[in-house]
Amino acid sequence: MEFKKKVVQDTEAVLDNGVLGSREDVGNEEDVIYVNNVKVTDKHKYVIMTIMTLFLLASSFVYSSPAEIISGMNLIIVSPSILVTDYFEIANIGASLFNSAIITLVGIIVAKVNKVEMNGPLIAALLTLAGFSFFGKNLYNTWGIMAGVYAYSVFKKEAFSKYTVQALFSTALGPLISYVTFGIGLDVVQGILLGNLAGFIAGFVLPPLASHFLLFHQGYSIYNIGFTAGIIGMFFMAALRGLGFQTETSVNALSGMNEPLSMFLIIMFSIMLFTGLFLNQFSFKGLSDLFKLSGRLSSDFVSQVGFGIVLINMALLGFMSMFYVILLGGDLNGPVIGGIFTVVGFGAYGKHLRNVVPILLGVYIASLFNVYDTASTVALLAALFGTTLAPIAGHYGPLHGIIAGFLHMSMTMNVSYLHGGMNLYNNGFSGGFVAAALAPLFESVGFLKTRADNYENLYK
Incomplete structure (x- = not known):
């Protein structure tokens, strides 16, 4: 490790579309120099983020037994997961931590395979992924949306590394997949097919919309994907209501712990x-x-x-x-x-x-x-x-x-x-x-x- 200084303006990246590329896209790692700080390689950052995720995984077995985690994961996966669904309450704490850890590890692996630099946006995406895996994201409802973002990168003939961070954030629409699959009375096969099709479409249209909507709030709302996902979710919900389906948003959360x-x-x-x-x-x-x-x-x-x-x-x-x-x-x-x-x-x-x-x-x-x-x-x-x-x-x-x-x-x-x-x-x-x-x-x-x-x- 070495000590260096960095020259950066706060306004350099303002109104960037938030789609950050791989290390090859943004420059060599040696170009990143820090302010009065130890220079840490990207490998070190990945190791540290992985260790914190493994802490989540280990903690799950402190709160619940393996049998409780397995049964809790089953409940989490088949939940419609409409906002706000507390996995701590409908399953158990251990299963929720386990769900969070596994999904976050998947996010780390996806980023590493695509050679995405462990920078601020990726760290934010991973911790957001971990946090929302306590109340809405699970091992079932994240894949279809990420596949849609991947398909968009293929359609644009661009490296998926440019869209990896957006793909992780795009799982905000996980309830769309879960609700269509488990919440509107379809049989299992129909639910899985239609739910993931809806998620795939949502993921495909999200990247271009996210880049555009950033101009709407001029970068003063950090959760830009949240605004984009809200617009997409609004259109899907309008279609579902037109077909006679309605969701009930309520808060049923754990207390006393x-x-x-x-x-x-x-x-x-x-x-x-x-x-x-x-x-x-x-x-x-x-x-x-x-x-x-x-x-x-x-x-x-x-x-x-x-x-x-x-x-x-x-x-x-x-x-x-x-x-x-x-x-x-x-x-x-x-x-x-x-x-x-x-x-x-x-x-x-x-x-x-x-x-x-x-x-x-x-x-x-x-x-x-x-x-x-x-x-x-x-x-x-x-x-x-x-x-x-x-x-x-x-x-x-x-x-x-x-x-x-x-x-x-x-x-x-x-x-x-x-x-x-x-x-x-x-x-x-x-x-x-x-x-x-x-x-x-x-x-x-x-x-x-x-x-x-x-x-x-x-x-x-």
């Missing part, structure tokens, strides 16, 4: 923090530079400040998110832990404490004035996933972030009907609308941009 689940999270984030400190010479040097970045898409923190600092940032976001839930008296369950994992994953791709806290505060204030208890799973999910709007706080300032979080709380409760729970990234869907409305308003009425502009030349 905060102590054992908090220990699991504390151990995981502690490992992440220690690893980051080890790679960063046991210091927090560089973290303040990270806090000065806006996080606007596409901000690859790994290439901008280094893998060690990114791991530290991810761990800090994990601890903060967990304590936010506990301090409000909320329950740690599948959806909530999925939200925490997603926040942690995007700690490599747009989120940090300074641009996340204003969003959380805005959602919390909004929850004081509406019918949802601040400690309810619904309100907690709105807060955790509402951090998709972190770039607004990072670019315009904390007050603007609070406003965005406040508006997001109301918006996210009203858009799920449009896609009928087919899109797991519901907050990404609503966040896209909020960002698209607020960004031009903040610009046109003269609100001054803050840190993002001030630190545009930070590394020059």
Whole structure:
């Protein structure tokens, strides 16, 4: 390992379509130089991400016996998985962790085989994959959609490595496959064929739509695939309703397991923090530079400040998110832990404490004035996933972030009907609308941009 410095602007990659290629596409690994940080090879990053995934796998056997995991996996796979389906509740904790670990390992293998660099977008995709495997994604409903994205890459005669990250994120539409297969009364063969056909079509059309919709919110909502999946899910749900089928979105989540689940999270984030400190010479040097970045898409923190600092940032976001839930008296369950994992994953791709806290505060204030208890799973999910709007706080300032979080709380409760729970990234869907409305308003009425502009030349 060696020590080098990097010259990168926060605004370099803004409005990139988020489709990142293989290492050969983006340049040699030696071209990636870090800020006051240990240079880590891509192989090291893959090993670290694999170890964290194996921790998930090992933890599954701590919470449940092999027999319980097998029976729980059966329940998970045949579930319609409409938002919000807590696998912790309908199956068991061990099976949910096992499901998450296996799916994440598959994601790592797919990325490695296609020679995709372990950068910020890929880390975010893997942690999002892991998190949503607690409440919506499973070993059955992910393949058809990824196959659709792969088919699109073949159609375009481009390497799948360019679309691998999008393929992992595209599994947001997993409930579409599960619902058509198990939820509308078809026999098994018909359900499997039609469900995966629907998923394949959704996956095929997602990449071109994602590139286009990024312009809609100008990169101020990090979950761009969430907005795209919401639009696709809306069309499929409209077709299903036209055929007389209707979904019921509700929250049936586990409660009363905060102590054992908090220990699991504390151990995981502690490992992440220690690893980051080890790679960063046991210091927090560089973290303040990270806090000065806006996080606007596409901000690859790994290439901008280094893998060690990114791991530290991810761990800090994990601890903060967990304590936010506990301090409000909320329950740690599948959806909530999925939200925490997603926040942690995007700690490599747009989120940090300074641009996340204003969003959380805005959602919390909004929850004081509406019918949802601040400690309810619904309100907690709105807060955790509402951090998709972190770039607004990072670019315009904390007050603007609070406003965005406040508006997001109301918006996210009203858009799920449009896609009928087919899109797991519901907050990404609503966040896209909020960002698209607020960004031009903040610009046109003269609100001054803050840190993002001030630190545009930070590394020059």
